Amino acid sequence: MLNKLLYILCLLCTCTVMAQVDSLEVETDSIAIADVDEVAMDSLVTTLIDSIEVAGPNNITNTSSLSLFFEKLYYMQEQGKGHVNIVHIGDSHIQADLFTNCIRKGLQEQYGNGGAGFSFPHQLAKTNGTYNTRYKSNASWNSRRVIYAAEPDMEVGLSGIALETHENFAVELNVKDSAYNFNTIKVITPGNEEAFDMATSSKTIIMESTVPKVIHHKIKSGEVLGSIARKYGVTITELKRANGLKNNNIRAGKTLKIPTSQKEKKEIKRSEFIPLALQADSLSHYYHSDAAIDKIYLLPHGERKEYSLSGLVLENDAPGIVYHTIGVNGAKASDYNRFPLFFEQLPALKPDLVVISLGTNESFDKMGADAFLQQLNQFVANVRAQCPDAAILITTPPPSLFKRKYPNTFAAAYAKGIAMQEAEKNLATWDMYSEMGGLYSVPRNAKKGFISTDRVHYTKDGYEKQGKLFIEAFIKAYDNFKTNRK
Numbered sequence: 001m002l003n004k005l006l007y008i009l010c011l012l013c014t015c016t017v018m019a020q021v022d023s024l025e026v027e028t029d030s031i032a033i034a035d036v037d038e039v040a041m042d043s044l045v046t047t048l049i050d051s052i053e054v055a056g057p058n059n060i061t062n063t064s065s066l067s068l069f070f071e072k073l074y075y076m077q078e079q080g081k082g083h084v085n086i087v088h089i090g091d092s093h094i095q096a097d098l099f100t101n102c103i104r105k106g107l108q109e110q111y112g113n114g115g116a117g118f119s120f121p122h123q124l125a126k127t128n129g130t131y132n133t134r135y136k137s138n139a140s141w142n143s144r145r146v147i148y149a150a151e152p153d154m155e156v157g158l159s160g161i162a163l164e165t166h167e168n169f170a171v172e173l174n175v176k177d178s179a180y181n182f183n184t185i186k187v188i189t190p191g192n193e194e195a196f197d198m199a200t201s202s203k204t205i206i207m208e209s210t211v212p213k214v215i216h217h218k219i220k221s222g223e224v225l226g227s228i229a230r231k232y233g234v235t236i237t238e239l240k241r242a243n244g245l246k247n248n249n250i251r252a253g254k255t256l257k258i259p260t261s262q263k264e265k266k267e268i269k270r271s272e273f274i275p276l277a278l279q280a281d282s283l284s285h286y287y288h289s290d291a292a293i294d295k296i297y298l299l300p301h302g303e304r305k306e307y308s309l310s311g312l313v314l315e316n317d318a319p320g321i322v323y324h325t326i327g328v329n330g331a332k333a334s335d336y337n338r339f340p341l342f343f344e345q346l347p348a349l350k351p352d353l354v355v356i357s358l359g360t361n362e363s364f365d366k367m368g369a370d371a372f373l374q375q376l377n378q379f380v381a382n383v384r385a386q387c388p389d390a391a392i393l394i395t396t397p398p399p400s401l402f403k404r405k406y407p408n409t410f411a412a413a414y415a416k417g418i419a420m421q422e423a424e425k426n427l428a429t430w431d432m433y434s435e436m437g438g439l440y441s442v443p444r445n446a447k448k449g450f451i452s453t454d455r456v457h458y459t460k461d462g463y464e465k466q467g468k469l470f471i472e473a474f475i476k477a478y479d480n481f482k483t484n485r486k
Helices: 002-014 042-050 063-079 099-111 225-232 236-243 333-337 340-349 360-364 369-386 409-425 442-447 460-484
Strands: 083-090 113-115 117-119 133-137 142-145 161-165 171-175 182-188 196-200 210-212 215-218 255-258 263-265 274-276 285-293 295-300 311-315 320-327 353-357 391-395 428-430
Touching (some): 063 083, 063 099, 063 428, 083 099, 083 113, 083 340, 099 113, 099 460, 196 285, 215 225, 225 236, 225 255, 236 255, 285 295, 333 369, 340 369, 360 409, 409 428, 428 460
Parallel strands (some): 083 320, 083 353, 117 320
Antiparallel strands (some): 117 311, 171 295, 182 285, 196 274, 196 295, 215 255
C-alpha cells in the first residue's frame, strides 16, 4: 500500500499543469470498488490532486468527420436562410435540459436562433423537463420510459418516453421563454397517424383534471334544511353558506347547491377553441403561422381507443440553429437500441449533427468498456441507418463517484475507449470527462458548487460550466474549419 502511494505521489510531482490527471492509463479494473482498503488512500491522493487545477486544450477531436455539417452551417450563415439541425441525445444529464439549454442559447447567439426544437410534455409523464415550455392537460396520461421492457400497446418513439391517454383531452402548450415563440409546430406520432388536432383560444382556459363535483337539490314540499342536510351528510351551516342563505327559510321548487368534497373529471368543450388547419408530410403533421405563437392546444382527432404522442417540434422562420434535445433519466445506449421506432422517427428532426451523451448509467452498472462501446457503436449504426448524412459527435461521460466516495474508473475507461476508436468509426469526440477534471476531480468540482450531493449529477452551475466548455470547443473547431476551407 505504501509503495503504491509513493508511486502515485512521484507521478504527481512529475506532472505538468497541462497534464490530464486521468492520463495515467487508468483501466476499468485499476481500482477494486468493493475493496475499501484499496481505495482508502483516495482521501490523501484526492487532497493532493485536488490542489492541481487541470487545464486541457478543450478541443473537439477528429473534426474531419464534421466537415459536411460545418459546410452546411457555413452555407446557412453565408446565405442568411434556412436551419441547421443539431440533435443531442442522452440520459438524465440531458433530460433536465440545463447542460443542453446552455449550449442551445450559446450557439444560437453565435449562429442564429431557429427555434427550441424537439419538445415533449414531460409534465404529463410526471417527470422533469426543460423550463422553456410547459404543458397542462385535463386528462390523465400513461407513460413508459425507454429503460423499461416494451409493451405491445405502448410504442416508445422519438422522445424515449411513450405517452398515451384513453380519455377525451385538451393539452395546453405554453412557451415560457419568449425567445422560443414559434411559427411552425410539428406533431410526431407512431406511424405518423393523424391523432391530434390543433387550436387556439380567445379566452383563458383553466386546465384541471378534476373539479369539485356540483350537486343540485330541488326542494320538495315539506322539506326543511335539516332533512336536506342529513340526506347529503353536510351541516345546515354549510348549506346556508353555499347558497347565501341568511336564515333557515326555504321554498319548494327552488334549487339548492350542495357543498361536497367529491371530485369529478373536468370536461372542456370543443366550442371553447378556434381550430387550426393542419398539413402533413411523410414524417409529421404540422401547422405554420405568419405570426409568432406562444400558446397552442392539442385536441383529439376523431374517435380513437387511445391517443399516442411521440413529441412536438417548435421552429421559427429565422435562419439559425435548431437545437433538439432528447434525454431519458436512467437511459443507456442498449435501452434505446431495443426500440426501432426511436430511430425510425429520428429523420423527422432532419439532423445535420447528432450529439450522443451516454455512459453514466452503464458505468454504474459496472459494464466493461468493450461492452459499452459495442452498445454505443450499435446506437451509432442505428442512427446512420436512418440519417446517413448526419455527422456524429460523442461526448464522454462526466466524472462521478461510486457511493459518493470512490472514483468512477469505468467512466475513465469509456472516455479512453471512445477516443481510441473515433478515427476508425468516423466520429468526432468532445472529452467532457477530461475537461471537467478527470478521475479525481469530483471533490474540487464539489467545492466550486458544480456537482450535486449524489456526486453523479451536476448543479445548474455545473451543467452551465459544461455547456460553456462545449460551446468554446465547438466554436474553435468551426473557426478552424473556416480558416482551412478551400
